Amino acid sequence: MADLTLNVNGTELRVRAADDAPLLWVLRNKLGLTGTKYGCGEGQCGACTVLVNGQATRSCLTPAPATVGAKITTIEGLEKAGVLSAVQKAFLEADAMQCGYCTSGMILAATALLREHAHPSDEQIVEAMEGNICRCGTYPRIVAAIRRAAEMQMASEGRKEEPEYVHG
Numbered sequence: 001m002a003d004l005t006l007n008v009n010g011t012e013l014r015v016r017a018a019d020d021a022p023l024l025w026v027l028r029n030k031l032g033l034t035g036t037k038y039g040c041g042e043g044q045c046g047a048c049t050v051l052v053n054g055q056a057t058r059s060c061l062t063p064a065p066a067t068v069g070a071k072i073t074t075i076e077g078l079e080k081a082g083v084l085s086a087v088q089k090a091f092l093e094a095d096a097m098q099c100g101y102c103t104s105g106m107i108l109a110a111t112a113l114l115r116e117h118a119h120p121s122d123e124q125i126v127e128a129m130e131g132n133i134c135r136c137g138t139y140p141r142i143v144a145a146i147r148r149a150a151e152m153q154m155a156s157e158g159r160k161e162e163p164e165y166v167h168g
């Protein structure tokens with residue numbers, strides 16, 4: 001067992017966990033952040049995706065001790081002062097969910113994508129999201145939501161479309 005200090009959603013939190021405890025279980029069972037979902041436990045589905053220093057990360061495969069000193073963001077940390085992030089709003093607008101089990105992982109993966117590519121092409125969206133599985137098959141609406149989130153973010157930042165953007 002180890003005493004860990006984790007920076008989760010901007011707050012330093014102390015937890016006691018096994019040396020090899022996956023971040024997923026620490027988030028869910030020790031910190032009560034159950035928005036991060038357990039799907040396969042093997043890095044295959046993306047349901048457990050969180051951001052670690054802005055990078056989409058499989059929390060089921062990431063030992064919690066390896067994230068000490070990093071900034072961890074879960075679905076609970078995207079909302080700021082009661083305002084949803086552009087990606088969260090776009091997923092709601094596009095109705096990009098059915099059962100919703102994959103949704104938090106999808107939203108975190110999309111958030112990481114838009115940090116890297118402010119206005120991705122549909123091909124870039126599909127490539128970035130292909131490790132996230134939706135058993136309900138809402139992929140077309142997920143792609144539409146990410147396209148919409150990119151537009152919302154660009155508009156809020158007063159930026160123009162990047163030249164490589166291709167409408168799908």
Ligand code: FES
Nearest residue numbers: 039040041046060
């Ligand atoms: S639960 Fe982590 S990738 Fe499936």
Ligand code: FES
Nearest residue numbers: 098100134135136
């Ligand atoms: S909405 Fe059900 S798994 Fe994606």
